[in-house]
Every structure is written in structure tokens, then in C-alpha cells.
Amino acid sequence: SGSPAETSTNPTIDTIAPENEPRRANATLLMLARNSELETAAQSVRELEEKFNFKFHYPWIFLNEVEFTEEFKGNMTELASGPVQFGLIPEDHWYQPDWIDEERATQGRNKLVEADIIYGGSVSYRNMCRFNSGFFYRHPLLRDYKWYWRVEPDVHFYCYVDSDPFLYMEDNNKTYGFTISLYEFEATIPTLWQTVKDFTRDYPHFVAENNSMGFISENGGDTYNLCHFWSNFEIADMDFWRGEAYSKFFNYLDQTGGFYYERWGDAPVHSIAASLFLPKERIHFFQEIGYFHNPFTHCPLDWNLWHNKGCTCSSWMSFDNQMYSCKRQWEGIF
Numbered sequence: 001s002g003s004p005a006e007t008s009t010n011p012t013i014d015t016i017a018p019e020n021e022p023r024r025a026n027a028t029l030l031m032l033a034r035n036s037e038l039e040t041a042a043q044s045v046r047e048l049e050e051k052f053n054f055k056f057h058y059p060w061i062f063l064n065e066v067e068f069t070e071e072f073k074g075n076m077t078e079l080a081s082g083p084v085q086f087g088l089i090p091e092d093h094w095y096q097p098d099w100i101d102e103e104r105a106t107q108g109r110n111k112l113v114e115a116d117i118i119y120g121g122s123v124s125y126r127n128m129c130r131f132n133s134g135f136f137y138r139h140p141l142l143r144d145y146k147w148y149w150r151v152e153p154d155v156h157f158y159c160y161v162d163s164d165p166f167l168y169m170e171d172n173n174k175t176y177g178f179t180i181s182l183y184e185f186e187a188t189i190p191t192l193w194q195t196v197k198d199f200t201r202d203y204p205h206f207v208a209e210n211n212s213m214g215f216i217s218e219n220g221g222d223t224y225n226l227c228h229f230w231s232n233f234e235i236a237d238m239d240f241w242r243g244e245a246y247s248k249f250f251n252y253l254d255q256t257g258g259f260y261y262e263r264w265g266d267a268p269v270h271s272i273a274a275s276l277f278l279p280k281e282r283i284h285f286f287q288e289i290g291y292f293h294n295p296f297t298h299c300p301l302d303w304n305l306w307h308n309k310g311c312t313c314s315s316w317m318s319f320d321n322q323m324y325s326c327k328r329q330w331e332g333i334f
């Protein structure tokens, strides 16, 4: 191919692309964050750069519903080894819509506060969950990307990621990748499963033949077993969220107001959709990526893998075999 100047309008990408890497995915690292999370965001970026991206130089995109401070932008730009962009979230992608009955929303929040459910009284947490469920992949900065790796402030990466997980996904026909699965608090989603059942009754053709119903239900779909992929880590294909099945699904859920009247998380919403609308082979468990998000760790259980990837986590700390892990359900469907 020609010189960098001829092949790209962005010379930065060409000059830093590793010479021995024949192919890159159309992918970005993605972090939603608040300005107040400057230090923990920096920690996550520093670690993922050290364990993975210093070799790959994928771009970073940071999103926020208010403008990032110059300090935040300066710090992230310094730590990133790839191009960096900062995006403002459009108001109608974030804030509680006008058609939500505020009285009912207040009652719903009070109920969860009384039940002592984490973030039970928080409106901003609900905004975040709804945004992560149905809007991030429509942001103008993300529109031209297919793959993303969701990264949160204050997480840890324990192993070297020396082969490109995006290309792994692409080459193996995967759509959704996770590291940790667990049970949701039922009080946050009392009517979610009924809404899902209504949707699949109305749109049965979206349900994949070889789906992962066994992961999310112990009785063929009658009730939800609360299992979900922990969405603070995701490596996934945004075209799935942008597609007809998920778009209709998200709108169907959204119009019930459940994101505000209850406290529906993006984790169960993404997980149920991936489990029902994708053949199970398209969901991938990243065994080799050691990861921590408070309070759980995933650490490779296989010693050779642990050793070869230079992991610094303890396998005995891995959540996988603990009681609240849904790994049993996941493995049970294969």
C-alpha cells in the first residue's frame, strides 16, 4: 500500500500502527465517566494500556452528559496510546423523558430505598442504565465503529491481552463477549421478565433457534433466574444493538417506563437480548482476561493460561466457582 499520507486522512493512526499487525478491527475502547472520576478513570486507562493497548493503539472514546474538564481530557490523552475523543451525550439520550410519570417514578425510587437496594433512590443511575441499554451505540462518535470494549473507571486488568480480542470476535463469528456472570437483584426488575415475554409473544421471529434460554431461565422461559453478564465489561458488536431485533426490544422495554419506575439495569437488558436473539455460539466467555470490578474478580482458572498471560490475580479469588456466579448456567447450555 502507499505511504501513510496517501492512505489515511489521520496520519497519527498510521504512524503508530504496529508493523507486524496485518489487520485491525473497526473497534474502539469506550468509557462513560464523570469528571469526578478522573483518578479512577486514569487507573483503568493506564492498566488497559499496559496490559493490551500499548501494542494495538486502538482509539479511546470518553462519553459524558456534561463537558469533560480540560484536566480530565489532558490526563486521558496523555495515558492513551491511540487517538482519543471526548463526546457529549445528547440530552434526549440521557435525561428522564417528559412522558415518565414523575409521581410513579418517585414512588418506585422510594420503594427501592426502603428495600435498601443499591442506587435505589438515584435518578442519575437510572439515566446511566437507560443510556447504556439503548443509546451509547447511537452516539455520533461511535456511529462508524462496529466493535467496542466497555471500560469503567476503577477496574483492574490482571493479564496481558497479547492477541487482539476484537479480531478474535470477528474471526470466530462472535457478537457478545463477557468475563463475569451473576444474579441480579430481583427488586430492581420486578416486571422486566413479563415485558420480555410480551415482546417475544409479539415478535416470536426475533428469538434465535439455538438461543441461550437455559442461561437465563431454569424452566424454559416461564421465569427469569436473574442470571446476566456483568456489563461493566463488554466486548461486543454494536451492529447487534443497532439491528432490528434489539432496537424494537429496547423501544418496547423503554415505553413501559421500567428504567425509571423500577431500576432496570443495562446488564440484564443486554444479557436477555443476547441470550434470546443470538444463537448461543455467538456469545463468548473471555476466560483469559483477568478482570476486577468491585467486588468481583475473574481470574483464569487454568494454570497454563494464567502463567502464559502473565496474570497477577489469584485463581482462588475468581468469582467463577462461587455461589453467586452464573457460570454453572452458562456451561450448562453447551
Ligand code: GDP
Pocket (backbone or CB within 6 Å): 031, 032, 033, 034, 037, 063, 064, 065, 066, 124, 125, 128, 151, 152, 153, 232
Ligand atoms: P456500578 O458499576 O453499577 O456500581 O455503577 P457505576 O457508578 O460504576 O456506573 C457505571 C458507569 O457509568 C461507570 O462508567 C460510571 O463512570 C458511569 N456513570 C454512572 N453515573 C454517571 C453519571 O451520572 N454521569 C456520567 N457521565 N457517567 C456516569
Ligand code: MN
Pocket (backbone or CB within 6 Å): 152, 232, 293
Ligand atoms: Mn462500576
